Amino acid sequence: MYSVDKMEDYSIYNGHKKLFHIVDYIIFALVLLVSLVIGIYHAYKDRHNTNAEEFHQSGRKMHPVPVSLSLCATFMSALTLLGNPAEIYTHGTMFYWIVLAMLLSTICSAHVFVPIFYKLKTISCFTYIQLRFGKVVRVIASVLYISQMLLYMGFVLYAPSLALEAVTGMTLWGTMISVGAVCVLYTSLGGMKTVLWTDSFQLVIMFAGTICVLIFGSIAVGGFSSAWNIANERDRIEFWNVSVDPRTRHTVWSVGIGGAMFWTYLYGVNQAQVQRACSLPTLKKAKLALWLNFPLLICIITLTCMLGIVSYAFYKDCDPKTFGLITKGDQLLPLLVLDVLGNYPGLPGLFIASIFSGSLSSISSGLNAMSAIIIKDFLKPLCWKTLQGRTELIVAKTVVVLCGILQFFVALAIAQASGLIIQLSYTLFSIVSGPLLGLFLGGMIFPCINKIGATCGLVMSLLFIGWLGISATIVSPTPMRPALPILTIDCNWNITTTENQAEVNLTSTNQNVSEPPIFDFYRISYQWYTMFGMLTNICVSLLVTVLTGVTENSERDSKLFYPLFYNLAPFLPKKYRNRLMFGVQYQTNSKDEECELRVSGNNGEITTVSLPKREKDRRTSFL
Incomplete structure (x- = not known):
């Protein structure tokens, strides 16, 4: 590692954060501009199109490569790019078992869920719910999905803006408005084609920015092998925690199996992903796109986890959060970027562009998906049965704009919340994903489940996992496993805080507090939330079905089952x-x-x- 005299320009030694250079702002603006130009290009190219299905599914003429890139970019959001390194920095490398979860979810998505949705030849995945359980369950499920996506997009817009404001000086509201406006504009102009191609471009930027930071960060600590050794000496390297205690935050089972259910929801039954898979001309190519997406996921997860190791090695003797340079863990990586790339104008801008590329891809995908859901599940079947042609296309674009405005106000509401933004977003997303996954999976593998059972299962599982997730977030019980050590011996405390304040920061978390027995239940790892929600839904659905009468054989259409x-x-x-x-x-x-x-x-x-x-x-x- 570099000696202290060579690191005296770093924030942990001088107490000052570096700021953006004008070149960095130009790079960031160019990425937004290119995304907008792609939207304008497709809007001009398809200016004679009057088909809303072309807007939502690209006429099922896309190639597997851009679809696979888009599949990867959609949920490799800014939350992932900021959250994964902070997770490794704080809790170690057990999280890397998420690659097993992604493998299992790819198998399930490509060979169980997508074939069923593809053969139904419908835009909305909730059409399946109506065919299986009726209109009432479809409406409930659609409302849940729209609510979930609005919350998720609000987090995706707000979290990176907040993190970057804290370490770069970029204006929070200005960033949110500019990013949100560009995203809404190009999505409404070009539809699915624009979303797919901008996602592909943005994924390239995400890889470029991440690799750049990893290279320069590794150089700063004497090479990645040196960073690995440092992390290993400080107990950050761990890959074989096989505890069956569900209260353990990360184990092989919680991350590999519990996480698999979360990712199966994302790639198996989430409208944004199903819509992409169904934009391909054949089922074989839809499956191929999902499998091409898998190595991309592994690459981005590996890179972000490596960044977590490098971040820990760089700040090993001075935790920047305790030092007071940052207030949240998800601000760690932007701080590292400015420390190691701050002397190279343009490179910090490239990384910031990669972070917001993750936001753009997630928001644009969500906007297009919600537009399809609102039209196909609400407007056409409930109040506007004659909607079609150019009118439907105009309405689809209008819905995109309205949803974009709404998600901005959701982000404003989230800004009033306090706590761990990324952890909270994962919890709220899981509260809905488990019950919805259980609804689809139960309907596909248990032909006996009837509409009453499905409704009761959905409601009860939502109430149960909602109570668990929200209570655990509010109460925040002390974890089963003590926090990994964080040192501050090399911090220059005299620059930004007093010695007494430093002692408070270091000792406040060591107080023992007596907690009620229910807290043991609240300690259940967040990685299990989706699976618990899914199992609760299926079990309640089967029980109620037995009590009310199973679905008759004559009502079982083979296209709806696996x-x-x-x-x-x-x-x-x-x-x-x-x-x-x-x-x-x-x-x-x-x-x-x-x-x-x-x-x-x-x-x-x-x-x-x-x-x-x-x-x-x-x-x-x-x-």
Whole structure:
């Protein structure tokens, strides 16, 4: 690592944060301008288009590569770029097991959920809910989704703006207004095509900015191997915590399995992602786009986790939050950027552009998705049945603008909240994602569930996980595992704070407080929220269905179901395995090289079987 005399220009030694150079502002503005130009280009190119479906799905003519880039960019938001390094800095590397979660979610999304949505040939994924459970459940689910996305986009707009204001001096409201306005404008102008191509451009910027910071940060600490050794000596490197205690923040099970449910919701049943997968011309290409997206996810997660290790090595003996240079953990990375790149005009601007590229991609995807939901789930079926053609296209663009204005006011409301912004956003997102995932998954794998059971399951799971998540956030019980050590021995306390203040910061967290037994329940890792919400939904749905009467065989359309248990039990004798079809008659397109099965009666007897040549009599695979 560099000696102190070479680091005297860094904020932890002089107590002053570096500011943006004019070149940095120019780089940031150029990224916004390019995104806007892409929107204007597609608006001009498609100026004769009068089809709203073209606006929402690009006429199902997109190529898998830009779709895969967009899939990655949409939920690799600014929250991820800022939050992951801070997570590694504070809690260590167990979070990296999220790559297992992403693998499992890709398998489930590509081979269970997307095929069902794609074959329905509909824009809104909630059309499935109406076909399966009726209009009432569809409306409830759609309202939940819109509320979730507005909250999420508010966090995505506000959190990076707040973090960057604290360390760069950029105006909070000015940044929010400019970023939000550009995003709304290009999304309303060009629709899905613009969203896909701007996402692709923004993902490239995200990679460029992240790699740049990683290289210069590694140089500053004597190389990445040096940073790794420092983090290892200070207990930041850990990969094998297999505790089954759900109160442990990060374990192989909570991150790998619990996190898999969260990411399955994002890539399996979230409207923003389903809409992209269904914009491709064939189901095979839709699956390909999801699999191309997987290595991109691994790369961005790996880079951000490496940045967390470098950040810890750089600030190993002077925690900038305790020092008073920053007030929140998600401001750590922007501070590091200005410390290691501040002498290279333009490079900090590139990183800031990469952060807001994450915001732009998430917000534009959410706006386009909400526009589709509002038109297809509310306006056309409930109050404007004749809406079509150019009028529908104008309404779709107007909805984008209105949703953009609304999410800005949501961001203003979030600005009044205090606490951990990124942690709060994940919790609120999980409160809705678990019940919605349970609604879709339960409907697909349990043909017996009826509309009453589905409604009760959705409501009860939402109440349960909402109570757990919000209570845990408000109460904030002391964690099961003590915090990893943070040192301040190299801080120049005389510059920004007094010695007494320093002692308060270092000792206030060590007080022992007696807590009621219910706090043990509140300590459950946030990584389990989505899975608990999903399981609660399915269990309540099945229980209520048993009490009110199961769905009859004649009402079971094979297009709406997936034989999960049949596929998971190839070891069972055929006689018993067939019963796992639950009486459904499966008919699939041979063009997609999938099986065709016909099952009749409650006993699950197969009367007709048509299998691919390579599977023949050995087994039936729907993957």
